[in-house]
Amino acid sequence: MVQKLGIHGDDLDSRAREVLREIVMQHIASGEAISSRTLAKCGRFQLSPASLRNVMADLEDAGYLAQPHTSAGRVPTDRGYRFFIDYLMKLRGVSQRERETIDHEVRDANAIEDVMHLAGNVLTELTDQVSVVFMPTLLQFAVRSMDFILVAENRIMTVIVGANGVVVNKVIETRFHFTRDELEKISRFITTEFGGQTLDQIRRKLIRMTEQERALHDQLMQKTIALGINTINDVAPLEHELLLEGTATILNKPEFSDAVSLRRTFLALQEKEKLVEILESCIGEDGLQILVGSESNFTQIHNFGIVAARYGSSSAPLGMVGILGPMRMEYARVAPLVDYLSRALSRKIEEQKEQQS
Amino acid sequence: MVQKLGIHGDDLDSRAREVLREIVMQHIASGEAISSRTLAKCGRFQLSPASLRNVMADLEDAGYLAQPHTSAGRVPTDRGYRFFIDYLMKLRGVSQRERETIDHEVRDANAIEDVMHLAGNVLTELTDQVSVVFMPTLLQFAVRSMDFILVAENRIMTVIVGANGVVVNKVIETRFHFTRDELEKISRFITTEFGGQTLDQIRRKLIRMTEQERALHDQLMQKTIALGINTINDVAPLEHELLLEGTATILNKPEFSDAVSLRRTFLALQEKEKLVEILESCIGEDGLQILVGSESNFTQIHNFGIVAARYGSSSAPLGMVGILGPMRMEYARVAPLVDYLSRALSRKIEEQKEQQS
DNA sequence: CCCTGGCACTCTCTTCCCGCGAGTGCCAAA
DNA sequence: TTTGGCACTCGCGGGAAGAGAGTGCCAGGG
Numbered sequence: 001m002v003q004k005l006g007i008h009g010d011d012l013d014s015r016a017r018e019v020l021r022e023i024v025m026q027h028i029a030s031g032e033a034i035s036s037r038t039l040a041k042c043g044r045f046q047l048s049p050a051s052l053r054n055v056m057a058d059l060e061d062a063g064y065l066a067q068p069h070t071s072a073g074r075v076p077t078d079r080g081y082r083f084f085i086d087y088l089m090k091l092r093g094v095s096q097r098e099r100e101t102i103d104h105e106v107r108d109a110n111a112i113e114d115v116m117h118l119a120g121n122v123l124t125e126l127t128d129q130v131s132v133v134f135m136p137t138l139l140q141f142a143v144r145s146m147d148f149i150l151v152a153e154n155r156i157m158t159v160i161v162g163a164n165g166v167v168v169n170k171v172i173e174t175r176f177h178f179t180r181d182e183l184e185k186i187s188r189f190i191t192t193e194f195g196g197q198t199l200d201q202i203r204r205k206l207i208r209m210t211e212q213e214r215a216l217h218d219q220l221m222q223k224t225i226a227l228g229i230n231t232i233n234d235v236a237p238l239e240h241e242l243l244l245e246g247t248a249t250i251l252n253k254p255e256f257s258d259a260v261s262l263r264r265t266f267l268a269l270q271e272k273e274k275l276v277e278i279l280e281s282c283i284g285e286d287g288l289q290i291l292v293g294s295e296s297n298f299t300q301i302h303n304f305g306i307v308a309a310r311y312g313s314s315s316a317p318l319g320m321v322g323i324l325g326p327m328r329m330e331y332a333r334v335a336p337l338v339d340y341l342s343r344a345l346s347r348k349i350e351e352q353k354e355q356q357s
Numbered sequence: 358m359v360q361k362l363g364i365h366g367d368d369l370d371s372r373a374r375e376v377l378r379e380i381v382m383q384h385i386a387s388g389e390a391i392s393s394r395t396l397a398k399c400g401r402f403q404l405s406p407a408s409l410r411n412v413m414a415d416l417e418d419a420g421y422l423a424q425p426h427t428s429a430g431r432v433p434t435d436r437g438y439r440f441f442i443d444y445l446m447k448l449r450g451v452s453q454r455e456r457e458t459i460d461h462e463v464r465d466a467n468a469i470e471d472v473m474h475l476a477g478n479v480l481t482e483l484t485d486q487v488s489v490v491f492m493p494t495l496l497q498f499a500v501r502s503m504d505f506i507l508v509a510e511n512r513i514m515t516v517i518v519g520a521n522g523v524v525v526n527k528v529i530e531t532r533f534h535f536t537r538d539e540l541e542k543i544s545r546f547i548t549t550e551f552g553g554q555t556l557d558q559i560r561r562k563l564i565r566m567t568e569q570e571r572a573l574h575d576q577l578m579q580k581t582i583a584l585g586i587n588t589i590n591d592v593a594p595l596e597h598e599l600l601l602e603g604t605a606t607i608l609n610k611p612e613f614s615d616a617v618s619l620r621r622t623f624l625a626l627q628e629k630e631k632l633v634e635i636l637e638s639c640i641g642e643d644g645l646q647i648l649v650g651s652e653s654n655f656t657q658i659h660n661f662g663i664v665a666a667r668y669g670s671s672s673a674p675l676g677m678v679g680i681l682g683p684m685r686m687e688y689a690r691v692a693p694l695v696d697y698l699s700r701a702l703s704r705k706i707e708e709q710k711e712q713q714s
Numbered sequence: 715c716c717c718t719g720g721c722a723c724t725c726t727c728t729t730c731c732c733g734c735g736a737g738t739g740c741c742a743a744a
Numbered sequence: 745t746t747t748g749g750c751a752c753t754c755g756c757g758g759g760a761a762g763a764g765a766g767t768g769c770c771a772g773g774g
Contacts, residue, residue, distance in 0.1 A: 035766055048718050053767070071725040071766045110512060111528040145537075147506045149516050151524055152709070155467060159506050159514055159526070167508055169516070169526055171468045180502075180548075184541065191537075248627055251620055259616040263608055266623055270605055352509070392737055405747050410738070428737045428754045717774080724767080731760085737753090744747075 007083050011062070018044070019055045020064055021088040024076045028328045031254055033073035078293035081305070081327060085290050089332045094340045098126055102337075106344045112136065112165050115348060116243055119321055123341055124246030127323055127334050130269070132308070134279060134319030135241040136166045136349070141316065142198055145191040148183040148227065156183065158231045163196070165352040172234045176223045186224045203232045240280065240319060242272045255303065255326050268300040269324075279320045283310055288339050293327050303327045307334050309342035311349070318349060364440050368419070375401070376412045377421055378445040381433045385685045388611055390430035435650035438662070438684060442647050446689045451697045455483055459694075463701045469493065469522050472705060473600055476678055480698055481603030484680055484691050487626070489665070491636060491676030492598040493523045493706070498673065499555055502548040505540040505584065513540065515588045520553070522709040529591045533580045543581045560589045597637065597676060599629045612660065612683050625657040626681075636677045640667055645696050650684050660684045664691050666699035668706070675706060 012020065022044055023034045036049040036056060045052065056074050059065045064080035067073075076084065094102075105122040109115040116133050123131035142163040149157040154177055159169045178186075194202045206228045209221075247269050256262045268274075278296050282289040291306040298304060307329075308322025321342050323334050369377065379401055380391045393406040393413060402409065413431050416422045421437035424430070433441065451459075462479040466472040473490050480488035499520040506514040511534055516526045535543075551559045563585045566578075604626050613619045625631075635653050639646040648663040655661065664686075665679025678699050680691050 033766090037766075049766095050718055050720090050768095051716080054717090057768080067767085069725060071723090071764090073766070110530055113528075145507065147504075149504045149506075149518070150502065151518050152522065157516055157518075157524055157526070159516065161506070161508050161514075165509065167514055167528060169514070171470075171524060173467055248624055251623065257616060259614060259619050262616055262619055262623075266608065266619075267605055390737095394737075406737095407739095407747055407749095408745085411746090414739080424738085426754055428735090428752090430737070715774100718772085720770090720772105722767105722769090724765105726763105726765085728763085729761090732758090734756090734758105736755090739750100739752085741749090741751105742747100743749100744745100 007079065007086065012059075012064075012083070016055055016059055017088060019052065020059055020076070020080060021084060023056075023059075023065065023074060024080060024084040024088070027076055028330055031328060033068055033075045035073035038073070076328075078295065078327075081292040082295070085292065085331055091336050092333050094336045098337060099340065101126065102341050102344050106341075106348050112167065112349075112352075115345070116319075117245075119341060119345060120243050120245035123321065123323060123337065124249065126337055127325070127329075128246070128249055129323045129325035129329060129334065130247050130250045131243075131245045131322070132275060132279065132306075132324050133243040133245075133321050134276075134283075135243065136162075136312065136318035137168075137240055141166070142196050143202065144195055145187075146194070146228075146231070147187040147191070148178075148231075150178060150180050150183055153177040153179075156227065156231075158235065160199075160231075160235060165349065168235055170231075170235055172231060174227060174230060176226060178223065178227070182220060182223065185220065186227060189224060190228055199232050199235070203229060206232075240276055242276050242279075244269065244272075244275075244324075250325065253326055255328075264300055268298065268304075271300065274298060274300075275324075278306065279308055279322065282308055283317050283320055285310070286314060288335055289322075290331060290335065305329055305331070307331060307338050309338050311342040311345035313346065313350070318346075321345060364436065364443065369416075369421075369440070373412055373416055374445060376409065377416055377433075377437060377440060380413075380416075380422065380431060381437060381441040381445070384433055385687055388685060390425055390432045392430035395430070433685075435652065435684075438649040439652070442649065442688055448693050449690050451693045455694060456697065458483065459698050459701050463698075463705050469524070469706075469709075472702070473676075474602075476698060476702055477600050477602035480678065480680060480694065481606065483694055484682070484686075485603070485606055486680045486682035486686060486691065487604055487607045488600075488602045488679070489632060489636065489663075489681050490600040490602075490678050491633075491640075492600065493519075493669065493675040494525075494597055498523070499553050500559065501552060502544075503551070503585075503588070504544040504548070505535075505588075507535060507537050507540055510534040510536075513584065513588075515592065517556075517588075517592065522706065525592055527588075527592055529588060531584060531587060533583060535580065535584070539577060539580065542577065543584060546581060547585055556589050556592070560586060563589075597633055599633050599636075601626060601629075601632075601681075607682065610683055612685075621657055625655065625661075628657065631655060631657075632681075635663065636665055636679065639665055640674050640677055642667070643671060645692055646679075647688060647692065662686055662688070664688060664695050666695050668699040668702035670703065670707070675703075678702060 022039060022042065026034050036052040039052050040047065040049045056065060060067065060074065063077060064083060065074040066077045068075060102122055105118040106115060109118050116135055120131040120133040144161045144163050147159045151157050151171055154174050155171055156174055156178060157169060157171045159167065161167050194205065206225050209225055251262060256265050278298060289308045293302055296304065296306055303326060304324060305327045306322060306324055308320050310317050310320055312318025322338055379396060379399065383391050393409040396409050397404065397406045413422060417431065421434060421440060422431040423434045425432060459479055462475040463472060466475050473492055477488040477490040501518045501520050504516045508514050508528055511531050512528055513531055513535060514526060514528045516524065518524050551562065563582050566582055608619060613622050635655060646665045650659055653661065653663055660683060661681060662684045663679060663681055665677050667674050667677055669675025679695055
């Protein structure tokens with residue numbers, strides 16, 4: 001796990017750790033600031049409130065806790081959450097029921113889009129938070145087929161099927177005019193000629209072909225090459241498509257009861273580009289990623305937490321799934337779920353790939 | 358114009374009409390309740406506040422005005438707005454600049470989706486309200502071509518191009534297994550055989566074909582028919598796709614400054630089905646539709662107004678464009694814009710159709 | 715040396731009250 | 745029919761006061 005705020009596991013003595021752990025857990029559960037009294041009453045410590053106050057003061061000095069105002073209890077800071085996540089929390093297992101729910105939803109769907117949608121839904125349902133799902137792109141993957149369909153004589157719809165089962169389609173404008181027959185030939189040619197290669201490889205080969213003898217004379221070949229390059233250029237910049245589910249549920253959480261934070265949250269959720277950016281920055285990392293508060297650089301919603309995991313094989317990352325919620329979410333419960341779902345998705349896609357070959 | 362609240366144009370004498378008109382206009386401009394004093398000060402009436410109070414009291418009795426509380430001014434009711442819209446407001450013309458902006462945006466785009474998106478954007482920009490745009494469906498329109506592309510052996514991507522330039526695509530699951538070659542043949546067959554007919558007609562013919570001699574023996578024909586019916590059934594229920602633009606801007610309006618109405622508005626905007634339903638209920642009507650407050654049956658946002666117009670020819674309605682905003686929006690300015698845009702869209706689509714034939 | 719009870723202090727939140735301003739309704743006079 | 749006057753109502757903002765919660769610190773006890 002990355003040491004995101006330069007924290008070391010032995011920064012705190014065992015008593016402080018226990019206190020911090022308890023405070024974070026209680027704060028997650030209640031959302032309120034935690035006082036020394038309530039901490040003492042929980043029974044975990046054989047200490048008086050006064051003693052706990054000393055420990056808490058130390059934790060505050062070290063930056064793990066903060067006071068909303070003088071006479072309020074303590075609230076964990078980003079740093080406190082980070083420490084909790086890295087060293088203190090005990091991950092809950094994924095219950096039989098949860099496992100079944102996830103498996104069931106993922107199994108049932110076939111089209112990749114449905115799978116992703118359902119994945120988001122199931123995550124939202126199980127965690128009651130906003131789920132985020134990256135659709136897979138096929139940029140770095142082998143193409144199975146490319147087909148071209150006439151919409152108007154200079155508007156062609158392209159359908160690219162990836163080896164990973166991803167389907168991308170887009171209507172593009174072309175300089176040349178095409179007939180149905182031509183397009184059929186072109187589809188067949190490109191698919192047989194370039195099937196199994198990545199879009200990038202195909203583009204490079206097409207460009208190389210421009211210089212060849214034959215291309216100069218064969219008009220159909222010229223059009224083929226132009227269309228191919230055109231298509232790939234148009235499709236390539238397609239970014240990860242982001243699916244958000246459950247944005248409605250999160251607005252009912254107590255932290256968003258006032259108009260200001262409600263509006264801010266709402267606007268933040270609309271800024272999909274920013275979310276994409278954040279998630280993309282994690283896609284290289286193995287395993288579960290947890291970002292709290294300021295770590296995500298998402299300044300609009302500084303009090304958010306993100307739990308995300310990559311799906312797809314490690315050599316071929318396909319996308320990310322995750323949860324976006326208030327910083328005080330139940331990481332111990334959410335994290336295993338995200339993890340399990342990402343594995344289920346990876347498996348599913350692996351299966352589909354095999355099915356097709 | 359429909360008499361949506363059973364109002365008749367001669368329900369009010371000319372003095373009452375003028376007062377109502379002024380109140381609505383001032384309320385639209387300021388958002389505040391209007392008092393007899395401010396009304397007297399505006400100079401339009403040679404009357405004292407006391408006299409105006411009498412008129413206002415009458416208007417209140419008749420249901421055109423209401424008081425938020427005893428010692429506040431008057432605010433127009435739904436009924437007041439309805440009367441204003443039907444009989445009192447003087448539509449502003451569409452300025453040269455606005456006309457150019459709309460024409461420009463609509464001209465520039467080619468793909469139908471881009472057109473619709475830009476249409477929504479330009480409307481939001483010009484009115485600073487939420488715009489709603491129905492994507493055209495091709496249910497009731499002639500089909501130009503149907504193509505089938507192999508994704509996996511039992512998963513086929515269908516691309517239907519309508520004569521109106523609408524492209525619909527969907528991945529469907531099939532019972533039969535198909536090869537690329539078969540699909541190519543089927544595409545060609547269906548397109549040549551059924552091009553120019555509506556989805557509904559095609560479906561009926563396909564079903565009739567099931568009973569014919571040939572279908573029983575020719576295996577490819579069986580698969581063709583099955584795939585065709587399957588496709589149409591899957592695509593048909595595709596409802597109007599709704600595009601919303603500018604949801605962010607509307608949240609800054611003063612009427613949504615408190616958390617409750619902010620949340621309610623936000624949730625309402627998520628309920629696309631309901632919006633679709635409302636707009637669909639108007640699609641039969643000619644010309645501009647304006648719904649205020651409770652008239653839309655959209656109980657979540659009783660203080661909203663909707664200005665919408667159909668685009669497409671009257672014999673072949675394609676969809677709706679419109680504006681969703683607080684009830685006190687500038688109908689006189691918004692309505693002509695919506696109207697103009699709907700005509701521009703209709704023209705655009707007409708052109709595209711010609712281009713293709 | 716660490717823990718604990720006690721105490722003074724601080725800060726927020728709620729409630730209550732009061733007065734101001736705005737606007738109405740009604741009445742009597744022009 | 746219009747108008748000025750006047751009493752009445754209501755909402756809103758600004759203190760004031762009190763309750764409640766929690767802390768920090770200190771001095772005493774194991």
